[in-house]
Amino acid sequence: MRAAIIYSSKTGNTEEVIQLLWRLFLEKQVQAECFRIEEFPIEDLNDYNAVVIGTYTWGNGEIPREMQAIYQVFETRNVKELVTGVVGTGDTCYPQFCGAVNKFRDMLFVQTNLAVTLKIELAPQIEDYARCQKFVELILNRVKKQQYH
Numbered sequence: 001m002r003a004a005i006i007y008s009s010k011t012g013n014t015e016e017v018i019q020l021l022w023r024l025f026l027e028k029q030v031q032a033e034c035f036r037i038e039e040f041p042i043e044d045l046n047d048y049n050a051v052v053i054g055t056y057t058w059g060n061g062e063i064p065r066e067m068q069a070i071y072q073v074f075e076t077r078n079v080k081e082l083v084t085g086v087v088g089t090g091d092t093c094y095p096q097f098c099g100a101v102n103k104f105r106d107m108l109f110v111q112t113n114l115a116v117t118l119k120i121e122l123a124p125q126i127e128d129y130a131r132c133q134k135f136v137e138l139i140l141n142r143v144k145k146q147q148y149h
């Protein structure tokens with residue numbers, strides 16, 4: 001089972017969530033490979049059973065510029081079998097809370113085997129721990145289900 005976590009974070013909130021998810025994957029005996037978007041070798045995308053996208057939201061509900069290339073890769077490659085999840089942090093003061101998560105969700109739902117979406121208000125709090133656990137479980141369950149087919 002190979003899982004990649006690919007993310008971008010400007011002020012560290014999304015990175016905190018990603019670190020938590022990484023630990024939770026490890027608790028389930030999965031050593032996820034974690035990449036800042038700039039470091040991810042895009043040609044390796046199909047080598048993974050599961051890919052988690054982590055993104056903050058910018059502008060008016062927009063996907064950050066550095067995440068746009070991978071969005072397009074998902075749109076143009078055959079990644080139908082890939083299990084995916086999208087997680088993001090945002091700020092409810094903005095009208096489009098976690099707009100980038102919504103945009104990735106809608107595209108990944110069509111292009112991939114989307115298992116789960118998660119939105120977190122700024123930095124993760126104690127109560128987000130269980131939500132992150134659930135996130136990891138849903139990804140792993142979907143991968144298992146796919147392996148039986």
Ligand SMILES: Cc1cc2nc3c(=O)[nH]c(=O)nc-3n(C[C@H](O)[C@H](O)[C@H](O)COP(=O)(O)O)c2cc1C
Nearest residue numbers: 009010011012013014056057061089090091097098
């Ligand atoms: C210029 C600017 C625009 C933003 N626009 C949005 C937005 O439209 N929706 C939202 O939910 N959050 C918005 N945010 C909040 C960030 O997404 C939020 O602070 C996030 O946790 C930052 O993640 P990071 O610490 O990983 O960089 C905006 C922040 C800034 C500075």
